[in-house]
Amino acid sequence: MSNTAAAAPSTNTGKSSSWWLIAPGAIWMALFLVAPILLIVYVSFWTQTTFKIEPTLTFKSWQTFFGSDTYINSLWTTLRIWLIVLVTTFVIGYPTALFVGLFVKNKTLSTVLLVICVIPFWTSFLIRVLAWRPMLGKEGAINIILMKLGIIQQPIEALLFTELSVVIGMTQIYVVFMVGPIAFMLGRIDPNIIEAARDLGADFWRIFRKIIFPLSLPGVVVGGIFVSVMVLGEFATAAALSGRKVNLLGNIIVTQVGSLKWAMASVVGVILTVVMGLVIAGFLRIVDLKREL
Amino acid sequence: MESRVLKPILAVYTLLFILFLYGPFFVLAILSFQQGPEGGPQFPIIEWSTYWYRHIFGLTPPSRVAPLPLGGALFRSLTLAFMTMVTSTVLGVMSAQAFRRRFRGSGVVFYLIVLGMMVPGVLTGLGMSLLANNILGIERHWWSTAFVTHVVYTFPFAFLVMLAILNRFDSSVEEAAWSLGVSPWRTFRKVTFPLIFPGVLSAMLFAFTLSYDEFSRTLFASGRDQTLPLAIYGTFSVEIHPNVFAFGVLTTVFSFALLAVYAILMTMSVQRAKKMALQEEIA
Numbered sequence: 001m002s003n004t005a006a007a008a009p010s011t012n013t014g015k016s017s018s019w020w021l022i023a024p025g026a027i028w029m030a031l032f033l034v035a036p037i038l039l040i041v042y043v044s045f046w047t048q049t050t051f052k053i054e055p056t057l058t059f060k061s062w063q064t065f066f067g068s069d070t071y072i073n074s075l076w077t078t079l080r081i082w083l084i085v086l087v088t089t090f091v092i093g094y095p096t097a098l099f100v101g102l103f104v105k106n107k108t109l110s111t112v113l114l115v116i117c118v119i120p121f122w123t124s125f126l127i128r129v130l131a132w133r134p135m136l137g138k139e140g141a142i143n144i145i146l147m148k149l150g151i152i153q154q155p156i157e158a159l160l161f162t163e164l165s166v167v168i169g170m171t172q173i174y175v176v177f178m179v180g181p182i183a184f185m186l187g188r189i190d191p192n193i194i195e196a197a198r199d200l201g202a203d204f205w206r207i208f209r210k211i212i213f214p215l216s217l218p219g220v221v222v223g224g225i226f227v228s229v230m231v232l233g234e235f236a237t238a239a240a241l242s243g244r245k246v247n248l249l250g251n252i253i254v255t256q257v258g259s260l261k262w263a264m265a266s267v268v269g270v271i272l273t274v275v276m277g278l279v280i281a282g283f284l285r286i287v288d289l290k291r292e293l
Numbered sequence: 294m295e296s297r298v299l300k301p302i303l304a305v306y307t308l309l310f311i312l313f314l315y316g317p318f319f320v321l322a323i324l325s326f327q328q329g330p331e332g333g334p335q336f337p338i339i340e341w342s343t344y345w346y347r348h349i350f351g352l353t354p355p356s357r358v359a360p361l362p363l364g365g366a367l368f369r370s371l372t373l374a375f376m377t378m379v380t381s382t383v384l385g386v387m388s389a390q391a392f393r394r395r396f397r398g399s400g401v402v403f404y405l406i407v408l409g410m411m412v413p414g415v416l417t418g419l420g421m422s423l424l425a426n427n428i429l430g431i432e433r434h435w436w437s438t439a440f441v442t443h444v445v446y447t448f449p450f451a452f453l454v455m456l457a458i459l460n461r462f463d464s465s466v467e468e469a470a471w472s473l474g475v476s477p478w479r480t481f482r483k484v485t486f487p488l489i490f491p492g493v494l495s496a497m498l499f500a501f502t503l504s505y506d507e508f509s510r511t512l513f514a515s516g517r518d519q520t521l522p523l524a525i526y527g528t529f530s531v532e533i534h535p536n537v538f539a540f541g542v543l544t545t546v547f548s549f550a551l552l553a554v555y556a557i558l559m560t561m562s563v564q565r566a567k568k569m570a571l572q573e574e575i576a
Binding site: 022033034037046092098113116130132135139175229232236273 | 299300303304306307310311313314315316317318320321324334335336384385387388390391392394396402405406408409411412413414415416417419420421422423424426427428441442444445448452477502506508509512513521522525526528529530533537538540541544545548549552
């Protein structure tokens with residue numbers, strides 16, 4: 001770093017002042033982020049009785065989790081919805097990213113398009129979730145439009161309060177996190193490479209497969225990590241759009257805390273953390289982000 | 294060349310994509326003008342009216358639809374967002390300032406801070422309520438436990454914004470001030486701070502809006518008293534009425550007003566910087 005050399009005369013005071021500047025923030029994070037998360041692991045081994053919880057270590061809550069169909073099912077539901085939303089955000093988001101990042105040559109226009117995509121985030125998250133209720137309902141906008149167009153005769157009832165509605169809602173809310181990083185990576189592709197490939201007679205599909213997609217892969221990985229972390233930690237969308245039919249791990253944590261079953265909530269919290277860790281590690285195996293970015 | 298065919302197709306697709314992002318909100322906005330109190334949260338619109346907007350402000354005669362518990366919630370949300378904004382911006386500026394020099398453990402501290410925005414709210418919220426309830430044995434409140442959890446979430450954003458600003462910062466002006474014998478604190482106040490002010494403004498905007506909107510952490514970490522997002526969440530389980538939609542429109546308008554204030558302040562600070570540069574040139 002060049003300014004280290006420039007500030008060389010005041011190295012001693014500089015070092016200690018760095019520590020004083022960083023200490024409040026670092027301590028804040030250690031106390032209110034790291035300690036609480038470690039505490040989740042610890043409390044998951046506490047003994048829970050109907051009325052209270054005691055710090056006597058036991059595996060009982062863990063056994064309850066893996067012995068219960070309800071909990072195991074919610075683990076599978078979480079993984080299923082995560083995977084579906086990951087695929088839908090990718091499939092729906094990629095063409096938009098392709099257009100914004102690669103096909104729009106004008107930088108201002110591509111920035112404007114990205115800003116248009118981000119503006120909905122200025123509405124409250126819960127309002128955006130709730131906005132799907134009048135869209136998807138039996139007398140909702142989608143059914144009305146489809147019936148007016150004569151595509152369907154009877155309203156589709158499966159649109160709201162099902163797993164489908166949760167997937168639709170989550171896809172709309174999180175797809176932008178996929179579009180952004182991919183568009184960013186596509187925007188960095190040197191047009192000369194594509195030009196050269198075209199001059200050598202490659203068709204678009206081949207250019208896409210051999211050049212464009214591999215170069216956009218780091219963006220896909222970053223977007224995938226964003227979407228995964230948010231979807232795995234979700235509970236509000238499921239609560240609002242599934243009519244309590246879809247129970248994600250997040251929903252279990254909320255209900256367990258609501259009934260003061262702290263040990264069980266912690267077990268689910270640890271499992272959620274492990275799942276997230278595995279997913280992120282898996283993504284990072286695809287691409288070495290430190291090298292690519 | 295296929296791109297001649299492909300480009301218009303992708304353009305139309307992008308248009309549909311934007312419609313997908315905005316559609317639900319437009320439907321919600323339209324339905325917020327439903328007739329009341331009999332009109333439900335669905336089509337058709339029986340008659341256009343501003344009934345549900347008046348309902349929010351308590352200007353309608355009492356009906357079977359209970360008013361949203363917004364008064365206190367709005368106050369709490371704004372206060373909490375303000376506290377969070379000030380704290381995380383101060384922490385963000387300090388930490389980013391520290392990162393201008395490499396120090397032992399800077400890599401670890403960097404990840405420690407950024408972790409705060411990556412860990413889902415369910416986990417930080419759960420951890421914080423465990424800490425308060427089972428270890429410290431204190432009651433949870435929006436101004437205590439929820440506040441510190443909000444800062445854990447917004448501080449990384451402020452930190453990253455400030456880091457980006459300070460990376461492009463020319464430190465020779467500071468060194469000039471130091472070599473003239475100006476104290477470090479005075480240098481920061483008179484030289485550094487005015488230069489990084491646009492970044493500070495962005496950090497404040499991030500922190501305020503993220504906290505104002507924050508839901509999952511608040512659900513766990515705040516006590517009985519609700520903030521605005523919690524009040525909306527409370528309507529999820531019961532039958533919804535168009536008053537929630539009207540409220541959604543109003544919060545969105547509020548967010549855009551905030552964005553406008555930010556834009557105005559930003560333009561002003563950029564213009565002032567330009568003016569100063571011009572004066573220097575003349576002198």
